[in-house]
Amino acid sequence: MSVIRSISSQIVPIHPQGMPFIGAFALASLVLFWFWSPLGWIGTILTMWCAYFFRDPPRVTPVRDGLVVSPADGRVSLVVNAVPPRELDLGDRPLPRISVFMSVFDCHVNRAPAGGRVERIVYKAGSFLNADLDKASEENERNAVVIATPNGRVGVVQIAGLVARRILCFVREGEPIGVGDRFGMIRFGSRLDIYLPDGARPLVAEGQTAIAGETVLADLRGGEGPRNFKVG
Structure with a gap:
């Protein structure tokens, strides 16, 4: 359990406003994989960037x-x-x-x-x-x-x-x-x-x-x- 808590503590929360965008990028990536896998990997990278953009880390104020x-x-x-x-x-x-x-x-x-x-x-x-x-x-x-x-x-x-x-x-x-x-x-x-x-x-x-x-x-x-x- 301590390992799970340690991993979860390292995961940066995503702001809810970003979920539709991340979902759209992920869906597009799946479609691109069906057509041509290199395009799918590009879409996967863009999906990861989208999740990174909408991160909402806690702050010490x-x-x-x-x-x-x-x-x-x-x-x-x-x-x-x-x-x-x-x-x-x-x-x-x-x-x-x-x-x-x-x-x-x-x-x-x-x-x-x-x-x-x-x-x-x-x-x-x-x-x-x-x-x-x-x-x-x-x-x-x-x-x-x-x-x-x-x-x-x-x-x-x-x-x-x-x-x-x-x-x-x-x-x-x-x-x-x-x-x-x-x-x-x-x-x-x-x-x-x-x-x-x-x-x-x-x-x-x-x-x-x-x-x-x-x-x-x-x-x-x-x-x-x-x-x-x-x-x-």
């Missing part, structure tokens, strides 16, 4: 009041001051903004950067430019979420990329949300922008690798103190 964590796996592509999109209703002054770019090889389950109440959710249709470009913040398809926290309002924007064609949001306005909770997903390859309250200081640099629900992006309390953690 720091839960001390004031901490803002990364909502996505990927590379910190921009750390700038920028005027937030109008739909966020965060004012017309530049705010600290951290952008995390997700490649097709990153886990695409998005997690709440801070705990509080979901104050606002606004979806905007748009283009599908390279999500790594700065103008993608204003021109691409996106879904904006504002979280009211005890330390100010935090905005997080899911931005579609070149091959992303579906933004998913699992929360509703008015709901409570905990830091690190799963709140959405983007298929396939995209970016998230995090807008911090005025005066907040980012604790990450461009080029740094971020882990959703774990990497601390900022401390809204302005100081480092003891941290607790949760797994989920």
